[in-house]
Amino acid sequence: MRIVKDILDQKAKITVVGLGYVGMPLAVAFARTTKVIGFDVDKKKIEMYCQGLDPTKQVGDKAIKETSVEFTSDNSKLKESKFIIVAVPTPIKIDKTPNLEAVINACRIIGQNTSKGAVIVFESTVYPGLTEDVCIPILEKESGLICGKDFKVGYSPERINPGDKENRLENIKKIVAGMDNETLDIIAKVYEIIIEVGVHRVSSIKVAEAAKVAENSQRDINIAFMNELSMVFDRML
């Protein structure tokens, strides 16, 4: 639990990898209390952020201008941090299978720039099993470290509703999972710094991944159903 104390004492930094509509609110929220590195592979985005512009519209230009987040696209900056949150997109391909390019690339960069004692948390939408079956092997290979011994992994699904000013990062309960009890505890305590309504601890990474895919799919089904009803009712009413 040393890491949580160090983060709160501003002796350790949090890194957010991927600064889109998920990563940016996280980075800005943590930067109110802790030291934060905001990493994105996209140099042009980083330049915009350094100029105080928010193309994601999630936090607004003013928040970007005023934040203490260190924006960077320099991979080696990741060495400075022991708590890394991965918030890269996982879109789907034309054949509807997940496009894991960004998450795999993030794992490579993190693996190459991580050291003993790191905690890596994924927020991207994935299928149950991806963190353990895909991410951990890449992290181990690139770092030469052993997961569970040298570094730890967790999953905490993003629940941002893009454009929604009412339901925000801070007031949506956040699901957290860790590869073991100690990791779960660290991840929960770190997120509790920014999530005002608290976190919901679940029993395993797979359960958290399943919760995320259930939430997204249910929303898709509801939207699709309302679209269908709208067409049917338009003809009936």
Added chain:
Amino acid sequence: MRIVKDILDQKAKITVVGLGYVGMPLAVAFARTTKVIGFDVDKKKIEMYCQGLDPTKQVGDKAIKETSVEFTSDNSKLKESKFIIVAVPTPIKIDKTPNLEAVINACRIIGQNTSKGAVIVFESTVYPGLTEDVCIPILEKESGLICGKDFKVGYSPERINPGDKENRLENIKKIVAGMDNETLDIIAKVYEIIIEVGVHRVSSIKVAEAAKVAENSQRDINIAFMNELSMVFDRML
């Protein structure tokens, strides 16, 4: 609006047709303030109710024993009331088409025992258009009266969640619709007697019918989806 005043002054009676898990809570709730006839074609049910037993478990034996509802299966009792609520079941047949037997039978009985000035409100789940296309013609034929001139019709979908003690008739907002503005106003004001959280007025009977079928279908989809996920996750996790 005379009818609302008469109901509140206990000079006019409300009749609930169909005393299952929808009709019984309605009858008991209205009977706290107004005079209520509780009608069901099932003589055995009526006998049980007269003995103070609640097989629906929605209100409980005690509430039935203490209620002032006049339980009856005598069709001619419907003549005593100008405000009639139809809460009969509309199950589906084996081929998934709606079984309208109970609602058609209710319309026949009401038509044969109604007189000028009546307001008839349907609560049963139906498809958009059923009240106007099926119920009104039967009511007109059996009564020899003209809908819109001699009697009025409305629709207010039941939203009872059977067995739920938290979300009850009184604290679930009720959608109300009427064939014209005056009827809508009467129906809204009558339901406001019992619905503590108020009513939501919609623009037409078809819109209220559509809202009901959308609500039921969405719940079915959600349940079906969670059942599917449960099977999938059971194999994955």
